[in-house]
Amino acid sequence: MNKCIWCNKEIIANCSVSQLLTFKKLDPQIICEDCELKFDPIEMTKCCPNCHRKQMDQLICQDCLKWQKKYPSYFLKHDALYSYNEFGKKWMERFKFTGDVRVAKMVAERLSKAIKRHKEVDIIIPIPISNKSFENRGFNQTEILLNIAEVPFVTILENRSTEKNQVTKNRRERLNIVQPFFIKSELKDSVRGKNVMIIDDVYTTGRTILYAVECVLSGGARKVETLSLFR
Ligand SMILES: [Zn+2]
Ligand SMILES: [Zn+2]
Known part of the structure; x- marks a missing residue:
């Protein structure tokens, strides 16, 4: 049994x-x-079409309107699986902070299916964590998710941030972080002309993922899509 x-x-x-x-x-x-x-899958008819934020209508949300102003030439098309409800937060706590990575199996199949729906993607890149977070946690949670979902990926980006953990930051502090990502020098040309998908665990303000998008676009990527487990 x-x-x-x-x-x-x-x-x-x-x-x-x-x-x-x-x-x-x-x-x-x-x-x-x-x-x-207990998981709350995001329904296509009840979310922002650009970032999959859960809401009652299909209008572009306030967050996305702000990002459009900041990045007028980039059209954000973010995909997300579940809304970040109370259970989602508990789940992340157990997975990421207590390190019970077995629970990733609970979302693996759905994650792999969601990624496969984006058929034009050439390269999948997980958001890297800082060296400090890696020292504390011992693993990159997004890489673990992709491994357990059996999704191949490449770690092209690096995170040079030395700041305190995102979790302890409020919304304003999160929005004020400086660009933490860069493409590893030996992989400088690896995204040129490619369709890239960037994966993160949680999309909160969009700040982190949009820095990663900016970085990959400056490396010459043709198209960049993004996806997170929670929104
Ligand atoms: Zn149960
Ligand atoms: Zn939105």
Whole structure:
């Protein structure tokens, strides 16, 4: 009997007659129904079309209007899987800060499917964390997510930030950070003419991801799309 990765409750296999008739071996369930329902998948009809922020309509949100002014030549087209609700925050806490990386399996399949929907992408780049965060945490959470989702990626960017952790920053401080990213010198030409997808764990203000976009565009990328697990 499988146990739910999140709550450790035993999972009662929920197998339909039609599934049984196909005689295919089913993937073992790793998350119980109750826990699955705690995630809040973003619906296309109820979010900002540019950044996938959850809302009641499909109008471009205030955040995106500000970014359009700041980056008039870049059209933000951000994809996100789940809204960052209370459970999302708890999930990130357990995954990223207590280091229980097994829980990444709960979102792996959905993440891999979402990335595969972007068919024109040549290179996938995870947002890098600073050396300081790496020393503290011991892993880059976005790289772990991609590894567990079996999505190939290249670590072209580096993060030179020496500032305090993003989590402890308020909104204004987050918006005021300076460009932390640069392309590794030995990989300088690796994005030239390519369609790039940048992946992050959480899109909060958009500041981080847009710096990464800026960096990759200045490296000659043809097109840049972005995606995060939470928005
Ligand atoms: Zn559960
Ligand atoms: Zn938006």
